[in-house]
Amino acid sequence: MAREVISIFVENQSNVLTRIASLFGRRGFNIDSLTVAKTNDPTISRITVAFDGAKTDIHQIMTQTAKLEVVKDIHRLSTMNSLYRELLLLKVACDKTNRSGIIEIVNIYRGKIISLSKDNLIIELTGSPEKIDGLMNMLSCYDILEVCRTGITGMSRDSYDTTDEDEE
Template structure:
């Protein structure tokens, strides 16, 4: 069976312990979550959970079915790459001084990032975009000393005007 990275979006009741219930279901079924984001929606009663995990078609169907049975789940669907947009946020602190600051600034500009903090010995860069863009940026700076890094994980949305649970229609 072919394993592939899957991205699913789950609309859930915005209440205490919902995230724990959803995540523990994945854990009990032996799924490792690669990325997890939770966010508000335009409806204050509903939250959106985006989960990235690796699985095959059978395991995907199994986890979708089991997650959908939770009473706190309002809607669950796949965010397929061909009809969805994925984004991440990266914050990275890079050791820098006057000898490498210009070269680092050029790399940041090419990737349309922002230097959000600059000190005598380091800079902090903020970069948003598709996961592949962030991966490419990290490869470009691998010859510099990364002091600290934090990535949010993938969040995504379907393209087009499909009605979702949060729409007013």
């Protein structure tokens, strides 16, 4: 099983997300991350889905998803030729004794403190899933109060290629 990320361009209408998600569920795929937003064309939305699957299963789920009439285009985002990003909002308990240590870690990861009070701070970080995981790991020794992650969104560096990454 390998982590797969696919980008699906769909008609921007009600129930499309439900249809896509239920198709994955019926086929036994657990969606790890799901992001959806309108594209530069307001009639089209982009759905980015991250999930684990075997190579043979990937082809099957992409073929079945492409058959839905609301799907305009679907692409597998290769790990070697795509950029992945996530947004993290993280609330950490702090006081005057540990605040500077937390801020130092956040600065190393190039995060931002977007809210500060006497007893907590809220951190914003955008980056690769590995960068997000790294910050979370470094701050795990502090009292994390709340975590909100957007999930993976991704884009191919080049024009979409119809050849399979394994064939290259």
